[in-house]
Amino acid sequence: MTGRCSDFNRGKGPVLRGLAARAPYFHNGSAANLQELVNFYDRRFNMQLTEEQKSDLVAFLNSPEVHRRWWRRPSDVATRYRSPIS
Numbered sequence: 579m580t581g582r583c584s585d586f587n588r589g590k591g592p593v594l595r596g597l598a599a600r601a602p603y604f605h606n607g608s609a610a611n612l613q614e615l616v617n618f619y620d621r622r623f624n625m626q627l628t629e630e631q632k633s634d635l636v637a638f639l640n641s642p643e644v645h646r647r648w649w650r651r652p653s654d655v656a657t658r659y660r661s662p663i664s
Contacts, residue, residue, distance in 0.1 A: 594639065597612070597639050598612060598639055598640045603615045604618075612636045612639050612640060613632070613636050616632050616635050616636055617632065620632060
C-alpha cells in the first residue's frame, strides 16, 4: 500500500463476522475463547494493549450488533437464495 487514492479497497482485512461463534480458535484449538485469542495476538505481535483495551475488543467481537448486522446462518442464506430450478 502506497497511500495513494488508487490503493483504496485494494487490501482486504480479515472477516470478523461470526467470530465469537467459531470457538475454539487456531488449527489446534489452543485458544478456547476470545479472551485467549486477543491475549495471544497481543503477545505475538507485541501490541502492548492495556487490559481495558483487550476487554473492549473482546466485548466488541461478542457484541450482538456484529452478529446481527454481518452474520447470517447458512440456513438463512439457503432459504433466501433457493434455486428456481429445484
